[in-house]
Amino acid sequence: MAEQVGQQDDDLRAADGRVPGRRGRATRQRLLECTAEMLRTTSYRSIKVIDIAREAGTSPATFYQYFADVEAAILVLAQEMAVDGERLVRLVAKSNWKGRAGYQTALDLTDAFFEFWDVHRPVLRVVDLSTEEGDRRFRNIRVRLLNAVTTELARVVGEFQDEGKNLGVEPLAQAGTLVTTLANVAAHHLGFEFWGIRTADVRVSVARQVYWGTTGQRPPTPA
Numbered sequence: 301m302a303e304q305v306g307q308q309d310d311d312l313r314a315a316d317g318r319v320p321g322r323r324g325r326a327t328r329q330r331l332l333e334c335t336a337e338m339l340r341t342t343s344y345r346s347i348k349v350i351d352i353a354r355e356a357g358t359s360p361a362t363f364y365q366y367f368a369d370v371e372a373a374i375l376v377l378a379q380e381m382a383v384d385g386e387r388l389v390r391l392v393a394k395s396n397w398k399g400r401a402g403y404q405t406a407l408d409l410t411d412a413f414f415e416f417w418d419v420h421r422p423v424l425r426v427v428d429l430s431t432e433e434g435d436r437r438f439r440n441i442r443v444r445l446l447n448a449v450t451t452e453l454a455r456v457v458g459e460f461q462d463e464g465k466n467l468g469v470e471p472l473a474q475a476g477t478l479v480t481t482l483a484n485v486a487a488h489h490l491g492f493e494f495w496g497i498r499t500a501d502v503r504v505s506v507a508r509q510v511y512w513g514t515t516g517q518r519p520p521t522p523a
Contacts, residue, residue, distance in 0.1 A: 324365075324366075327356075327358060327362060327366070328366045330356045330357075330358075331352060331353075331356050331358070331362075331363055331366060331367070331373065332373060332376060332377060332380075333356075334352050334355040334356045335347070335352050335370070335373045335374060335377060336377055336422065336423065337355070338351065338352065338355065339374070339377075339422035339423065339425075339426065340422045344370065344371075344374060344425075344426050347370050348370070349363050349364070349369070349370060352370065352373070374423065374426055375437055375438070375441075377423045378423050378426070378427050378438060378441045379441060381420045381423050381424070381427075381441075381445070382441050382444050382445045384416070384419075384420070385416065385444075385445045385448070385449075386448070387412070387416075388409070388412055388413065388416065388448075388449050389448045389449050389452050391405075391408060391409055391412055392409065392449060392452040392453050392456065393452050393455075395408065395409075397456055397460075397511075397514060397515055398515070399520065400520045402511060402514075402515055402517075403507070403508075403511045403519050403520050405511075406507040406508070406510040406511035406514070406519075407503070407504075407507040409482070409507075409510060410482065410503050410506045410507045410510060411503065413482045413483065413485075413486040414486045414489055414499075414503065416486065417483075417486035417487050417489075418486075421487075424487070426438070427441055427442050428442070428487075446479055446480075446483060449479050450472065450475045450476050450479045451472075451475070453475035453478060453479060453514060454471040454472040454474070454475035454476075455471075456475075456514055457469070457471040457474050457475055457513075457514055458471045460514070460515050460516055465515065465516040465517065466514070466515060466516025466517075467516070474513055474514075475514075477513070478509070478510050478513045478514065481506065481509060481510075482506065482510065485502060485506050489502055489503075507519075
């Protein structure tokens, strides 16, 4: 417990090394919320410290008490996003993957990816761009987010192989392909609407691929 509290203090530590009190933590959180909100409408490279501070009702000097720059604040948002992504891993791990229940799990996982990307889209946009530009800090967050889901799904594929099903594929490669599909479609599912493809139909298409790819079984016929 002491180690956990210590880690939380490190995560909240101000730029000058101090651990903020209750009011300081509230101010820090408000600055993060304003940063996240501005990312929804503004390119992150166009966001200035003074803009965030003004939106939060404080001063740039106060911002610099908690973050070295705008990118540092976004990095914290990305780290928090990765923590939220752990629910995707839990869904894979704790759900039933067999029969109709398994197909419902595939639907639930697809929905969870879509919802996760919709909620965190502004931060994910920065993570993807920074990863492409070679920023290891953001790359490590993306790897942490997707690798954990991939590893857990590979375990499920392996369990079906132990039962003599879904043979002929390497579990980690299979899981990696499925997670990449989930992530990419979740990132662009709104764009399908512009092509005249309903999100509901995309959801079913992806879920069927996930179920078949994980279990090696054809998805159940819709009731």
